Amino acid sequence: MTCASLSKHYAVIGNPIEHSRSPFIHELFAQQTGQALRYDKIKAPLDDFPGVVAAFFAEGGCGLNVTVPFKEAAFVLAQAHLSARATLAGAVNTLWMEQGQLHGCNTDGLGLLHDLERLGHAPANKKILLVGAGGAARGVVFPLLDGGCAQLHIVNRTAQRAHQLHQHVISHMPPLASRLSAGGLADAAGSWDIVINATSSSLGQTPPDLPAGLYGPQALAYDMVYGQQPTPFMQQAEKQGAHDTADGLGMLVGQAAASFAIWHGVTPNVEPVLHALRQHLRSA
Structure with missing residues (x-):
């Protein structure tokens, strides 16, 4: 246009x-x-x-x-x-x-997929944890699933919002239900290949309240927020064992x-x- x-x-x-x-x-x-x-x-x-x-x-x-x-x-x-x-x-x-x-x-999903590919962490066959259930998260759920991830788990401070997003997705695309789940931040536990922070927490200079032990071997921690220095989420992830970290630039x-x-x-x-x-x- x-x-x-x-x-x-x-x-x-x-x-x-x-x-x-x-x-x-x-x-x-x-x-x-x-x-x-x-x-x-x-x-x-x-x-x-x-x-x-x-x-x-x-x-x-x-x-x-x-x-x-x-x-x-x-x-x-x-x-x-x-x-x-x-x-x-x-x-x-x-x-x-x-x-x-x-x-x-x-276009958020396209931007994220292209950047994950650029970073050598294409979502295909990956276990992905998505932190947040607002507009930023909503924009990337379908592209991540369409990109072939093995599992996508949405967690949010208010668990109800994560469940609402989960229901929105499977109501439109029922075949995706087996690869998608949701819960609160305490339900984030697991070993993930990619952890994506889709909250605005880093703008407030605090990382999301996530449990330790989330990062599998070679895992990427990706923050949709960006800045001059590594974001609070990236710093948290590095301390907790993430192999790679990246901001959302x-x-x-x-x-x-x-x-x-x-x-x-x-x-x-x-x-x-x-x-x-x-x-x-x-x-x-």
Whole structure:
């Protein structure tokens, strides 16, 4: 989909939003692919996300990336025109206007899968623990299962939310039920090949309250949050025996590339942008 507006105004919307590197990423994508655009950050009030989205598009905006805590609210706004990925996720991270109608997609899962493959930890035949059951987690459950993982166990501080996500998945795709389970954080015990933190706990500088002994041989601990230094979850995982740790910077760039492709019809090269962003963070 190509935006007809001459201004080509895009933005990332969330709350908080100050930490977002999306403008940096999309500006590099634009340079790489010869696109002219403006990309901003929008901090939406927690009680008026729909109003801010409506105003953005009414003023000629072309597309929005949606981050915490609005991905499920974005799903509701775009529910008449959702991609299959968004429908399965129950959450939206990419919005755009087409023929006067708001459309939504979820590219988080694509970003995560591509980054796991880049790190040498493709999900096929792996036992995966997913910590969290909010919008970020909802966006990656189906892609991880579709990627062939042997087992996916969802745990959350409020166990009920994990069970709700579990039920959402198997109601849409009953054949996946045998590979999917859910519970509270205390139910995380096991030996896992990949442990993914899909909570925002690292933004608050505290790791999730997980039991020890989660990491099998060669295991990866992956935090969807990113920063200049290893996140609290990554530090926790290293102390508890994880073989590899990674933050979510590669996922961020990967999902942004998928959004960029939806908006502009061209897929940028992720590697140089990821390298530039990592260097930018280290020098900030």
